[in-house]
């Protein structure tokens with residue numbers, strides 16, 4: 559008799575526990591769906607990369623499949639009509655995560671309340687233009703947008719500069735937005751990083767997702783140094799160094815490097831347009847890993863303000879290997895640098911110092 563009573567009591571307790579568990583799970587998913595929207599600014603949104611990136615953001619590729627977003631899109635007056643068209647398409651796509659779209663040519667309206675700023679808008683180099691003329695146009699754009707962000711964006715706004723010269727535009731933005739923490743201003747070299755992963759995967763016929771820890775050092779330009787000395791490939795017998803698997807230092811030290819450095823030009827030659835889909839996807843990867851974190855044991859390349867790590871002088875936005883956790887990046891420390899790498903890392907730093915002084919000469 560006692561046994562039956564006990565069994566009944568246990569069944570009732572189990573039933574109540576299952577019921578409570580269901581309620582907690584339901585409330586949890588309800589809380590997740592109701593996450594506050596994050597406001598993402600895309601400048602140059604009527605351009606090629608803009609058109610590719612806004613649907614990616616609205617689908618959750620940047621901030622996660624459970625994160626609602628509000629998109630702010632900025633472009634200049636001549637592109638206002640095209641920008642309106644992009645907004646219409648975003649509405650027509652009925653993205654469930656998209657909780658609002660602002661399309662404007664007013665920098666103040668665009669920057670207001672922004673949590674993530676993806677700076678794609680800039681002045682392209684046109685035929686017959688001197689490097690200094692292009693630099694001068696971009697310096698004034700980034701100086702003006704720095705103050706709009708500083709005054710109107712959320713105080714913890716994270717900034718990713720995509721427009722070229724990306725490292726130097728980011729540096730100018732940092733200089734003219736002194737109240738934005740320097741840790742919050744970065745530039746895109748993830749496209750070069752992804753290109754390096756892609757070249758390795760093609761060469762040895764492995765999945766790109768099994769290759770990790772390449773590094774892009776320096777400038778997002780043809781002096782960048784794609785480094786595979788610490789990169790590995792996942793195999794059935796554990797992670798193996800890329801150098802060991804490829805077993806062709808001649809290829810790795812020459813053709814591989816120039817292919818990654820010149821990939822942008824190769825895309826223009828083939829498409830008659832510069833890379834847009836891969837640049838948009840890389841910008842999403844950059845922000846996603848920065849906000850949500852890099853997987854354990856994996857680093858990515860980001861253009862960040864140098865703190866003197868690896869002998870790179872402070873005062874430059876330089877691409878380093880970084881780990882990200884809880885919304886912060888930190889430069890991976892203690893990697894061994896051989897003489898070949900040292901020279902290439904210094905050469906790209908020298909180019910960045912030259913770009914910096916050219917940018918400053920445009921300000922005067």
Ligand SMILES: NC(=O)c1ccc[n+]([C@@H]2O[C@H](COP(=O)([O-])OP(=O)(O)OC[C@H]3O[C@@H](n4cnc5c(N)ncnc54)[C@H](O)[C@@H]3O)[C@@H](O)[C@H]2O)c1
Pocket residue numbers: 601602603604605606607608632633634637678679680681682699719720721722723724746747748749750778832833834837
């Ligand atoms: N860092 C990288 O890996 C990487 C990769 C690819 C392209 N890029 C650079 O990204 C930038 C954009 O490329 P794209 O192919 O989309 O160019 P695009 O010419 O198609 O678009 C640029 C857009 O910026 C707008 N714009 C110009 N001045 C502006 C301003 N002051 N404020 C707001 N918007 C402005 C233009 O009207 C245009 O709509 C270029 O500078 C390109 O060189 C960088």
